[in-house]
Amino acid sequence: MALQESKFLEYVDRKAIARIGGNPLLTNFAMEGNVSGHHKSNHKGSSVEFAEYREYTEGEDPRQMDWKVLARTDKYFLKEFEAETNLRAHQVLDCSASMNFGKPISKLEYAKRMVGTLTYAYLNQGDAVGLSLLQASEHSVLPARRNPSQLHDILSTLGHAKASGDDQLVTQLHQVAETVKSRALLLVFSDFFEDPEIIGDAIHHLRDRKHEVVLFNLMDRQELEFVFDRPTRFIDLEGGSSILTEPSIIRDEYLKQMREHMNQIKKICVETQSSFHQVVTDAEIDEALSVFSFQRTQF
């Protein structure tokens, strides 16, 4: 259930912030920021971390020349340091009707809490954060900004987001790839119940645009275990079609299909150097983000 406006701050999980806020969340790839930050840049800069020596060519800034090398070798060398910049963390939230599934909390609500928490974390370390809501009717986008008011905007947008309509994930991921111009960290929150091949196409598209892609696969426990004690009529949340079956009979096959589907997406992630995190909605937010945080603080 969506929160009241006054309670949007509850989308920021304090426990998770306390757990992951100590170390900056880094990227795997170099980013193109416009201010100094914690992330590697593809430009050389003035940080304390040595990068390389390079022969001086005329016209270059002589302030970077290594005078000690000149004194010893009588040659002109420039001493270059790594540049550190901020990043654009663009979060993409799937708001299709299938995200409305889950008890006691729906996948969408859970995803909102993850998005809110990460927004706070990234803004707190000086990164710009943006948000795209993938809805059937409209595609609302909040461009990445590092302004503190961005937190309020994002939380407010999240608060009004509702799950409805067919899954438009792939189509809209392609749009995101086109609209987010510079390199960014794309955090995609979805159940990924679409054909793995077309999901793969979208990820490839994003990677082609030099974006780093992190997929958060949100799943309810019942979807993963599929335990029902009697015949059940399943009604599709997105299409309205239904199917009557004896779950105990098809359970094995269902789980097999699901495993295969997830394995295909994981394989695509490995191929595209993207990250894949499966999150079960009965876990605490801090638990769910701790794995992500651990991977991001090791660089």
Added chain:
Amino acid sequence: MSFLQPIALAGIILAATPILIHLLNLMRHRRESWAAMRFLLKAKKSSSRMSKIRRWLTLLLRMLSICSLVILFARPISVGNQSFLDLATKEPELVLLILDRSSSMQKKSADSSKTLLQEGLEKFSLLSKSWPNSKIAVMETLFAEPIFLDKFETIYSKEMQGFIGPTDSGANLPETINRSLTWLNEAEIGQAEILVISDQQEASWQINENSEILKSINETINNKQGLWQLGFLDLKPTKAINYSIHCKSYLEEAGTANPTLLIKGNQRDQERLAVRIRINGDLLLMNCEFTYPSTTWTPSIPLTGHPPVGWISITLPEDSFPGDNEYYFTYGNQSILKIGIAIKDSETERFVVAASSLDPDRTLLSKNLFSKQQDPSEHDLLIIQKDLTKEDLGFLDQFLLKGGMVVLFPSAKTNNENVKLQTWSTNETKSQDDFFTLREWNKNEGVFANTTNGKELPLSYLKIHQRVIPQLGQPLAFYADGQSFLTRKIYGQGVLYSFSTLPNLDWSSLGEGFVFVPVIQRIIDECRQKSDFEFIECGDNNSLSLNSALSILGEKQDKPSAQDGIYKDLGKLFAVNRPAGETVDNLIVKNKLQDIVCTEHASWNDAQTATSSFKRAEIWNFFLILMIIFLLLEGALSIPQLTKLLGNSRV
């Protein structure tokens, strides 16, 4: 295979329950909104054939489990030689119960609160239900006559209690079994199941005395090569407190009755028993100091103030088996033989009175038999020489039928009225110088037998001038012309002697007494023996002959052959007690009998395990195992799914 509780088979419809539940489940399904429909659709599409087979197999196994359970409740049984899978009926033609009705069968069973007789009948009921189409017959130890039953339940009807109910008699099981086998043979019974229900008391078997009969039984069963199956049901009596009483001897003197009683008990204590003595109904209490295992006790029972003839009962305190706690006596001058005389010819009467009165202490003569002052039925022997009226003849007919003895002499109207009792020839008379003589008679036994010192009776010296020959009966002596001098006729249970002449000098020299007196005395002795029933035991020949006797203490329908007590017949009191052997607790050593009846077609069954170990045994345990197997298989079909579930629950 058949069933002891076939009605339970109606429960087989419950086998449809799994299918009904399955269908109901499908009808009463739940609705669930679902996100991951793509996997569901694919899963249903590719749901393997094996899953469907497994589902139907599971339903089938559940149905089979229920079927097994229902059959188990129906208590299936199988014949020993027949495979229980062989459903073809091989029922015996006849199921025969040989029932020990001895007194000891009224003891309580060691295994239940029922009597041994009740428990035995219950076991037989189970057995007979195994063969619902077989005829059922019962041969009991008292009368040893086969009784056919329409259905087993008939055995509990009131009418059958006289034939099946408890008795105070003894039993001779080998004799009864042998009679049963003979009867089966005569009735040409093909296949038969015979069950002997008894407490296997030693007195009921008398192995040594009956060894030849037992061998014959063994041989007969063996010759039948399995067509006749003989089963012995071993019933164990309780070992609860029990005392029994039996009389060893009885002496009556100086106004007191002094029975010597043997009291046995199974308690290893010394105890003072409060014994109740009833004399003609008046209660007298006495104490007996009992010492384990048996005590001989001779109470002195005062008879003063009581009628000269009467009865006594001695009763021990109540215990687990009251059937052997009581003993009955009669006292008084019952041993005096009452002779009634109705003789028209005065000389004949004089000789008859003289010949009958030789032992006045033991005989009581009464003349004018058919006068109003006398009840002729209270006599033991009647000597008659008179013209009999129709009423007299009717009375004599009944008197003889009930076991009385009558001596007839010829009279003027012998040929007319008493034709039913005896037929006489015409009067033959010789001149004074001529006479009939006797030539042949039975010198070895009977009334004309030689004396104890080997001397013949002087029959050949008799001179008979007049004679009327009796036509009916067995001649005991013959005239020279072959005619009967004296005949003896068995009439009902009684005996009729018919003389052809009178002890009158006009008729013969019989009155001299050399022949007449010993003959009359021997007839009196025979009569005395016949009525000497002081120690009658239930079920013995004497008790069987007292069929018309009336019980004084018990029920109206009680018979001396079946129930002990005090009875009255022909004005005389009889004490009838259970046989001495019934108070002996010794049970037969089974091995002893098995050595003799060692045929493979005979089996011993303990009452506790009988229902499962008869040749036709219950096979419920097979169906129990079958049900468990079905349930395990059904479980096995689910276990792999469970394992996968556990393995895949955390992705």
